[in-house]
Amino acid sequence: xxxxxxxxxxxxxxxxxxxxxxxxxxxxxxxxxxxxxxxxxxxxxxxxxxxxxxxxxxxxxxxxxxxxxxxxxxxxxxxxxxxxxxxxxxxxxxxxxxxxxxxxxxxxxxxxxxxxxxxxxxxxxxxxxxxxxxxxxxxxxxxxxxxxxxxxxxxxxxxxxxxxxxxxxxxxxxxxxxxxxxxxxxxxxxxxxxxxxxxxxxxxxxxxxxxxxxxxxxxxxxxxxxxxxxxxxxxxxxxxxxxxxxxxxxxxxxxxxxxxxxxxxxxxxxxxxxxxxxxxxxxxxxxxxxxxxxxxxxxxxxxxxxxxxxxxxxxxxxxxxxxxxxxxxxxxxxxxxxxxxx
Numbered sequence: 001x002x003x004x005x006x007x008x009x010x011x012x013x014x015x016x017x018x019x020x021x022x023x024x025x026x027x028x029x030x031x032x033x034x035x036x037x038x039x040x041x042x043x044x045x046x047x048x049x050x051x052x053x054x055x056x057x058x059x060x061x062x063x064x065x066x067x068x069x070x071x072x073x074x075x076x077x078x079x080x081x082x083x084x085x086x087x088x089x090x091x092x093x094x095x096x097x098x099x100x101x102x103x104x105x106x107x108x109x110x111x112x113x114x115x116x117x118x119x120x121x122x123x124x125x126x127x128x129x130x131x132x133x134x135x136x137x138x139x140x141x142x143x144x145x146x147x148x149x150x151x152x153x154x155x156x157x158x159x160x161x162x163x164x165x166x167x168x169x170x171x172x173x174x175x176x177x178x179x180x181x182x183x184x185x186x187x188x189x190x191x192x193x194x195x196x197x198x199x200x201x202x203x204x205x206x207x208x209x210x211x212x213x214x215x216x217x218x219x220x221x222x223x224x225x226x227x228x229x230x231x232x233x234x235x236x237x238x239x240x241x242x243x244x245x246x247x248x249x250x251x252x253x254x255x256x257x258x259x260x261x262x263x264x265x266x267x268x269x270x271x272x273x274x275x276x277x278x279x280x281x282x283x284x285x286x287x288x289x290x291x292x293x294x295x296x297x298x299x300x301x302x303x304x305x306x307x308x309x310x311x312x313x314x315x316x317x318x319x320x321x322x323x324x325x326x327x328x329x330x331x332x333x334x335x336x337x338x339x340x341x342x
Contacts (some may be wrong), residue, residue: 029146056107063100132170
């Protein structure tokens with residue numbers, strides 16, 4: 001009920017302010033939880049606090065296990081114990097149970113160590129957020145800025161009024177500025193001006209998104225082309241090494257790997273079907289197969305020329321495809337801009 005009254009009260013304030021000033025009231029909101037989760041210092045400190053909380057939880061579980069063990073032992077030995085010993089053990093168990101509950105409340109209660117350390121951890125970041133919100137509100141003429149994660153109930157919130165990312169950028173800029181040179185600071189200011197313009201103009205934000213997607217596609221295309229060139233270069237090196245090995249084999253009078261493979265292939269039997277146009281393997285005077293002659297320089301040049309020609313043809317086709325894709329993208333962007341302007 002209290003939240004509803006607060007929400008109605010704020011709505012009345014907004015309506016009265018709008019009527020009194022005779023202008024459109026600008027309202028924005030932030031999500032404090034989202035901002036905190038995206039601040040690196042807060043995330044690191046929160047991780048350490050979670051480790052500490054895990055340790056406290058293990059201590060509580062150990063105390064519970066010890067109490068349960070004492071209860072089981074008392075149950076098993078109850079028939080053998082006197083009334084005084086039973087009461088003594090029950091008193092000890094109750095004392096340990098109360099001690100465990102006090103420890104649990106101390107660490108995890110509403111005013112326990114975990115909640116207090118969380119609040120102390122978030123306070124410096126929250127102070128920076130409040131300062132950043134004031135700067136943004138003054139620079140962009142916001143009349144009201146709400147916190148979505150607070151007690152205020154927001155039944156509906158349009159994403160375009162969310163300035164949480166703007167606040168995060170302000171926090172990150174403040175941290176980075178201390179380590180920038182004059183030149184880097186100038187570049188950072190130009191980047192900030194562009195980001196501010198994008199925040200104020202949704203159409204510009206869409207164009208910037210399209211440009212970023214196009215840039216990513218271009219970088220991917222360049223990377224793929226680089227990998228393809230490396231593969232072709234490796235293939236060319238393998239061919240050249242094979243030709244050099246063939247020449248060396250001929251020079252030394254040894255049988256090359258290709259000829260050796262042909263020599264090891266078994267001859268067809270009389271019953272097998274053979275091609276009438278196949279050429280019989282040449283043999284020497286001793287009946288041994290003769291190695292085929294190595295590729296001449298002219299043949300090697302012709303092979304390299306054909307390979308180069310093929311690469312150039314593939315490159316030309318890719319350039320034409322890229323131009324066609326860029327042309328279509330430009331036409332689509334122009335059409336989208338015209339539609340937005342209309």
